Amino acid sequence: MRRGALVALWAAAAMLVVLLVALPISLQTHLVAGLVVVACMIVLKFFRAQGVWRIIALSLGTAIVLRYVFWRTTSTIPPITEIANFIPAILLYIAEMYSVMMLFLSVFVVSSPMPSRKSPQIDPNNLPTVDVFVPSYNEDASLLATTLAAAKAMNYPADKLTVWLLDDGGTDEKCSSSDPKAAEAARERRTVLKALCAALDVKYLTRARNISAKAGNLNNGLDHSTGDLVAVFDADHAPARSFLEETVGFFSADKNLFLVQTPHFFINPDPLERNLGTFQTMPSENEMFYGVIQRGLDKWDAAFFCGSAALLRREALQETNGFSGLSITEDCETALELHSRGWSSVYVDRPLIAGLQPDTFASFIGQRSRWAQGMMQILRFRFPPLKRGLKFAQRLAYMSSTLFWLFPFSRFCFLLSPLCYLFFSLEIFTASGGEFLAYTFTYMVVNFMMQNYLYGRYRWPWISDLYEYIQTIYLLPAILSVIANPKKPTFKVTSKGESMHESRVSELGKPYFMIFGILLLGVVATGVRVWLEPYKADLTLVTGGWNLLNLIIAGCALGVVSERASRRLSHRVRIDRPCQFLIGDEVIDASVRDISVGGARLLVPPSTEPRLKKGAHGTLEFMPYANLPMQKMPVEIRKVGMDDKGLLLGCRFLIDSPEHHRLIADLVFANADQWSTFQKRRHQDIGVLRGTLWFFMVSLYQTGRGLSYLFGLQRIGLSKPPVPSIAPAVK
DSSP: OOOHHHHHHHHHHHHHHHHHHOOOOHHHHHHHHHHHHHHHHHHHHHHOOOOOOOHHHHHHHHHHHHHHHHHHHSSSSTTTSSHHHHHHHHHHHHHHHHHHHHHHHHHHHHSSOOOOOOOOOOOTTTTOOOOEEEEEEEEOOHHHHHHHHHHHHHHSSSGEEEEEEEEEESSSSTTOOHHHHHHHHHHHHHHHHHHHHHHOEEEEOOSSSSSSHHHHHHHHHHHHHHOOOOEEEOOOEEEEETTHHTTHHHHHHHTEEEEHHHHHHHESSOOOHHHHHHHHTTTOOOHHHIIIHHHHHHHHHHOOOOOSSSEEEEHHHTTTTSOOOOSSHHOOOOOHHHTTTTTEEEEOOOOOOOEEOOOOHHHHHHHHHHHHHHHHHHHHTTTTGGGGTHHHHHHHHHHHHHHHHGHHHHHHHHHHHHHHHHHHOSSSOSSSHHHHHHHHHHHHHHHHHHHHHHHHOOTTTTTTHHHHHHHHHHHHHEEEEEEOOTTOOOOOOOOOOBBBSOEEEEEHHHHHHHHHHHHHHHHHHHHHHHOOGGGHHHHHHHHHHHHHHHHHHHHHHHSEEEEBOOOOOOOEEEEEEEEEEEEEEEEEEEEEEEEOSSSSEEEEEEGGGOOOOOEEEEEEEEOOOSSSOEEEEEEEEOOOOOOOOTTEEEEOOOOOOOHHHHHHHHHHHSSSSHHHHHHHHHOOOOOHHHHHHHHHHHHHHHHHHHHHHHHGGGGGGTOOOOOSSSGGGGO
């Protein structure tokens, strides 16, 4: 009875919205109504941003968006007889409707995301056995050693835990390659990794041939193991000690559960964050997905496997003959198949691993191209909207996850459309400047407000536009290629741990400067058209303003593709951990201030300065979180400096034993709390207005920096001024 009344209420509300959307009102009335809605959303944001008030605010915004859609559909598309105008106009219309659809799918998925889950208690007398898979292809032994040591150190009974290195770089096929150098490298890799695994008490496993890429490698691991649960960590994803404590209990609580997924936390910035200098202050791109979207998907039982940092039930995987390998995104495809068979998933909103992101822009684009192509393959081969067995909410959730990757088409249309009018006088809108401004302005403001409601603390204004723009240029042809030939894309491992020895423009950067130049000509064309056609000044200025926004985003992108030099081979993490520094017969109380897999910075009393010199060897001693047989790490002092708290020693680890990798893993990765603390420090909602001002300031600076890189001016210091930013003011 109550459910029926609720459905009737929602139906009545929907009918009311439809009537309001289609109600014929004047331009001034619409503008006033739009501004009133914006004012209401601002007030609700300040005082009632959660619960039913959040839904009311999103509903108000939805009404304005729908009214814009109604106006665009009924009043602005040129007649089909004007073919030169109609083609670009209809392409723009389709791009806008795609964006509106994705907005509504986002509202459905994340309007009321699942609260953070509390991990169930684990029954120590009924613990499942766990196999840990670390698939590898071409990663260095030093990187693998840290991940394997961290996995082996997880807090779980040793007789219930087996860690496997699944090496696809030393397969029989590679070892017997017709290329002598490649064969020798593969055999040497196999020998080195076998010795490493033996020293760390980890099982080494390879296979005959590299079939089905990562999915095939994981399935080979399934064939040779027997654990009740399977944990998967990428080669550069080191788990905290608490990973299994936080995840295993869910499987005992729900026998129908196939997956517990945790966030991917990264200790290094992606190319956008590194080149713009925002890593310490602005939430990372992946945090919007892991902090909001996955929690929204979790509410609808649609949180999916992300390839790593996850625990899966072997019984469920056996039902599908292991991990799916039809697409190159085996993770999402596997989850889709198991969800369709009635299995459930859980998302734990707590970072329990730390990994690496691509360092260079080229590697970043390569990674995103694989994701985009894989999702297009899933759309082609699995087609979630009609996938048998999925619930209706799951269909919508998977539609949101896969259709998102069509954004290069809409972004390209938004970039090109104003130029069609400014350069070629094509009427992409049959509307006056006043109508364009009134409807589009309120739509854009409401859109930004809705995005702020949904992702405020996890995504600042315009950053999504920037990420989409920098990917569009290369993802568009990648998506077109997979649409033309769905079976063509192959799995390619993303390069990690790269270093940049000098500042330079990325090898993929040339098109961004060309597009910036074309958009700059669009600004000139705006001025010329206003002078030559003053009777069309209103429409020209509105279209020119649109082009100017594109120019601002394109200018900021110049900074993204202008790679800053980074000579560090490993990335540092800030910690505060007591230790002792031993040099000769002297024992000095100290603390570790920051750490990486290659070294540490120690804070020691200033009085020790005369005895601590660059090049001296000492020993770092500390109490590990795990029960390790060794507690001392040999180091070399590489740098001596001072700050307001004491003497700082920059030390390099002298690694000559597998036990040293265990100590490094304990220092860097054992404590998951440090990842949460770092993320929370960046989770600040700076608002639409403040965020817009901040982005425009950053864009102005990055435009200049990018042009200085293009012309080689960074060598004389023109790219050194501090980035103008109001973000550091956010505490």
